[in-house]
Amino acid sequence: MASYKTNEFKGGLKIMLDGDPYTIVENEFVKPGKGQAFSRVKVRNLKTGRVVEKTFKSGDSVEAADVHETDLQYLYNDGESWHFMDTETFEQLGADASAVGDAAKWLKEQDMCRVTLYNGAPLSVEPPNFVVLTITQTDPGLRGDTATGGTKPATLETGAVVNVPLFLEEGESIRVDTRTGVYLSRAKEE
Amino acid sequence: MADHWRPRASLAAVRARARLLAGLRGFFAERCVLEVETPILSAAANPDPAIEPLHLDADLTGAGPGRWYLQTSPELPMKRLLAAGSGPIYQVCKVFRADERGRRHHPEFTMLEWYRPGFSLDDLMDEMAALVRCLAADAGLAEERITYRDLFRDRLGVDPSSSQLQTLQSTAVEQGIASARALDLDRDGWLDLLLSHCLEPHLGQGGLTFLHDYPPSQAALARIVPGERPVARRFELYWRGMELANGFDELADADQQRLRFEQDLAVRAGRGQAPLPPDGHLLAALGHGLPACSGVALGLDRLLLCLCGHDHIDQVLAFPVERA
Secondary structure (H helix, E strand, O other): OOEEEHHHOOOOOEEEEOOEEEEEEEEEEEOOOOOOOEEEEEEEEOOOOOEEEEEEEOOOEEEEOOEEEEEEEEEEEOOOOEEEEOOOOOOEEEEOHHHHHHHHHHOOOOOEEEEEEEOOEEEEEEOOOEEEEEEEEEOOOOOOOOOOOOEEEEEEOOOOEEEEEOOOOOOOEEEEEOOOOEEEEEOOOO | OOOOOOOOOOHHHHHHHHHHHHHHHHHHHHOOOEEOOOOOEEOOOOOOOOOOOOEEEEOOOOOOOEEEEEOOOOHHHHHHHHHOOOOOEEEEEEEEOOOOOEOOEOOEEEEEEEEEEOOOHHHHHHHHHHHHHHHOOOOOOOEEEEEHHHHHHHHHOOOOOOOOHHHHHHHHHHOOOHHHHHOOOOHHHHHHHHHHHHHHHHOOOOOEEEEEEEOHHHOOOEOEEOOOOOEEEEEEEEEOOEEEEEEEEEOOOHHHHHHHHHHHHHHHHHOOOOOOOOOHHHHHHHHHOOOOEEEEEEEHHHHHHHHHOOOOHHHHOOOOHHHO
16 A cells, blocks of 8 residues: 655545544644654544544655545435445445435435545545435415515425425425535426 | 736735845844855755755866755855854845745745854844844834743653653643654654644744753754753744744854764764765864854744734745745
8 A cells, every 4th residue: 555755745635544544634844943843734534524633753654545536426225325326337336324424315316426435435425515306395385475585494305304485385396505405496397 | 827927925025025134134234244145055065964955966167067955054154254254244045945845834945144253142142132123123022031941841841851751752642742652753852842832832922932052962053061961052032933043152163063963964874864965164164263153043934924924934935836
């Protein structure tokens, strides 16, 4: 496995620490004018998301983590795993609940997702920034109140619940920003 | 990048640099300190293991190809001028150091270096403080002086010369450097870790802080005062949590100097660093006689950071190396 020296450290670099894959968030070069140089880094554990600080002696080497990101198409959930496909090689990969995490509530079949692979297996899944989903349940809006900004909760086909304007009804499709979970607009019928 | 032709520093910072240079030239002219220039390229290099020089391979004399080192500081040739009887001198110049890049480091930076024959280290600290007060236009800028040993004892409860290495390591862990458990360092390495991570951020926050009287193992080119607890007559100036300057009561003994060059070269060899040609001209000059003097090097880019209230060196560089 390849390794990196401290002078190659930069934000985004994927390294192995104590058996877990990490990404470098921030690297600070620290050196007294007449003394030992250090790399003081903030790193995020790619499994737990926790950010910790580490100090390395300049010139030390760290093992590279076999981590890379790829765009995969979400296929289906069999009750245990979420299955994704590489649309070029047609290779299929299963991701478990810990990898999918909160992304699960936005995953719609056929959508392309950014999947982080660690040693070839999905480590985390990022849904598309914007998704179009159908409302499966919402209370009827109050008559006459069509444009005055009130909202109500609506359950979407993937299970996510978002606040939508009162005039929307079951069966309608809406655009949602998955990063904030905020309703954006009615989706155009395709 | 499309906009990389543009300067990284604001034009206000570019003007502040010009004011800084004019101000320091006025300060030294008034005190009759002579401005000098010495070569950036030299056939010799300072073998300090903590500093890695850059070099250039070229035939500059017509006598065939040679290796020329870019200066890491103008210290060695300036001492040759002092030995030749120049009297007090200063220089503003670019210096170069390999493998140094970060928020406060740039491989090429501007150094102000000056030497004062007849000055004690305390006299030089006085003058350093006067210079910064003048450049900051703040006559009331406070200063404090603390020895290296007292700083470690007061703030961390360890003694830099007598505490066990394990104590230094566990202190680092207690101070929040969790990964210190995995570090393999010698005594000076642990002291550097504690100083840079735990102490430096608090130094110079209420004005200027002079840290002085270093362990003899960190003497570099400073004179060592023998005694029950020998110390190197060296100071560092800190302002706003940043190291700005390094000053010495200069080592003038040619034999001592030769010994330190040899020790430095041995350390370099032990660490697998490239050997460097020591400066025979400097040794000859010391043999001729260097007047008793104190000298200091100040990083002007960092001083400018303090004066402008910035926190990244790129904010005061017109074209950092990535756009050079």
